[in-house]
Amino acid sequence: MAKRALIHSLSDVDIRLVRVFITVTECGGFAASELELNIGRSTISKHISDLEMRIGLKLCNRGPSGFSLTQEGSQVLQFARKLLASIDGFQSEIDNIHTHLTGTLRLGVFDQSSTNPNARIHAAIGAFDELAPDVALEIALDPPSVLESRVTDGSMDIAIVPVHRQSSLLNYTPLYSEQMTLYCGVGHALFGMDQEAIRERLDLGAHKYAGYGFNSPNMKAGQSLGATRTARVQEEEALALLVKSGKYLGYLADHVAETHLRSGSVWPVAPNETRYSSTFAAITRRKPEPDRKTVVFLECLSDSHADQEHAISPHSRT
Amino acid sequence: MAKRALIHSLSDVDIRLVRVFITVTECGGFAASELELNIGRSTISKHISDLEMRIGLKLCNRGPSGFSLTQEGSQVLQFARKLLASIDGFQSEIDNIHTHLTGTLRLGVFDQSSTNPNARIHAAIGAFDELAPDVALEIALDPPSVLESRVTDGSMDIAIVPVHRQSSLLNYTPLYSEQMTLYCGVGHALFGMDQEAIRERLDLGAHKYAGYGFNSPNMKAGQSLGATRTARVQEEEALALLVKSGKYLGYLADHVAETHLRSGSVWPVAPNETRYSSTFAAITRRKPEPDRKTVVFLECLSDSHADQEHAISPHSRT
DNA sequence: TCTAAAGTTTCCATTTTATGAAACTATACA
DNA sequence: TGTATAGTTTCATAAAATGGAAACTTTAGA
Secondary structure (H helix, E strand, C coil): CHHHHHCCCCCCCHHHHHHHHHHHHHHCCHHHHHHHHCCCHHHHHHHHHHHHHHHCCCCEECCCCCCEECHHHHHHHHHHHHHHHHHHHHHHHHHHHHHCCCEEEEEEEECCCCCCCCCCHHHHHHHHHHHCCCEEEEEEEECHHHHHHHHHCCCCCEEEEECCCCCCCEEEEEEEEEEEEEEEECCCCCCCCCHHHHHHCCCHHHCEEEEECCCCHHHHHHHHCCCEEEEEECCHHHHHHHHHCCCEEEEEEHHHHHHHHHCCCEEECCHHHHCEEEEEEEEEECCCCCCHHHHHHHHHHHHHCCCCCCCCCCCCCC | CHHHHHCCCCCCCHHHHHHHHHHHHHHCCHHHHHHHHCCCHHHHHHHHHHHHHHHCCCCEECCCCCCEECHHHHHHHHHHHHHHHHHHHHHHHHHHHHHCCCEEEEEEEECCCCCCCCCCHHHHHHHHHHHCCCEEEEEEEECHHHHHHHHHCCCCCEEEEECCCCCCCEEEEEEEEEEEEEEEECCCCCCCCCHHHHHHCCCHHHCEEEEECCCCHHHHHHHHCCCEEEEEECCHHHHHHHHHCCCEEEEEEHHHHHHHHHCCCEEECCHHHHCEEEEEEEEEECCCCCCHHHHHHHHHHHHHCCCCCCCCCCCCCC
């Protein structure tokens, strides 16, 4: 007993004694606080005397003659109230984390992502801002490979990239797709040719092919057609330029090609045979799990693209 | 599990979990904090997951891949540190009560207490001020009966009164005594008379007697001598005046009578027979027990009068 | 691709702690 | 002086905290 009193450092369980002390004080006695605390009188008695022993002061006079605080008891009561207020403060700060998201969301977007009308990233950002107005957004435009590595190493929370080869370290959430079709421009040998005729002499190796200089479904698609890439570009507009030059074949997103088609400056090359779909997905890292604001943003992205269908196989977990 | 997470109010035992969380964070992992916390790894694991469940947030990523705080974890860590600082603050405030006495000490002194050289109250006050410089002193001068009732009802902490009839509600700490002897003045029938002769014709009922108008040993002494009180006074100087008038007998404290004796203005009346001793004691209330500053002041009083002998029977406890 | 190592979690037996009922003590009031 | 009230102590029981063994998971290295 006396030993523990000497070690006068308030241990964690003693907070409970402090709380009991305050309640008893407010009720003006043990018997009255019994209901309030919902514990037996003997327990209250033990708690109060434990607390007195622990802090080494007599806190209150009690007995049949009534209940009253000692001078020291009044002081301790004051400090105790302050302490409980601090605990409540901690609690409310925790609650705050729950309700108000803060910090910075680092979002990455494929720097050459076309202005696909299916992409509703702006809508997602709008929805996110409603949910988490206190989160600052940081958007970076980079090639898919950079985005993937940055999400993997945690220096970016989430990114939107065309799905190519899925990494086991990332989670992929398909958002929208775009159709890619092979086109040629005015002056090209295949321009204006009947699709039936094109299909018959479809030897793509005989034509120059323009593709992206980075790892993408585009390259894979070109290879599978037997095309030899003779021009590399980094930007979509550059690719369109090459196609329109009449010297190159190249994949254009349907929504990009649309205007060119209307003006008669590009011609599809065996669309049914060459067409492929490029799916854009949000990537987050698998481990450590993304934080709450990232999860919320991911939900915003999903919701904004909910009406769209995706043709992506979910990555199998190890 | 989920149920308790919903009840997201931080209970008292959870403070301990918070402390564990901070330590683990500082150690950078469970294994490292095992020594620091001196509890088993499985216990730490349970504590952290309990805490996460309680506050409903994932605090840290842990596993073979290492230990790292989540964003929320960093925030919680910050709040947790603040919380522990509050607890430490409470602790130090308690320590402060231990070391520094504060408040007001309400002291009562018998308003007609003679300037007895044995009374060392001033010395006690000086010593007390050294020990408890932050305690304000409030000194009231009142008749013994008032002092006793004020100490009894707690509106006064301690008082110094002549001991008359001891109350079972008070504790008496004898401090100093004064000798009271019966005197007469110039012109009185007994003045200058040989003590032997006085003793022979000691019929005090035949003389006018002056005594105090309040309950005191003085009154009791006068009664025991068969004297009839024909003059009542409230002040000691008034009594001395009556004695010196030569018409009254009256008790004077020896140290008061001394100067009058030297100037030949008073004459002792059978000193050996009439003399009685009046003991002054500090009174404090028995229950509730006096607070610390009162106890300390009482010790100062005792110490200041330690060299003096007292002839008072300790009050028997019920 | 496999294996060893490191870190965490789960399960379970043991110890510790908390609790309330009943008996006990002390005070106030009639 | 008895009776009701307020708190304390004791003790048996219920609840929890704890640590060790084993299982699990991921990383690093062969």
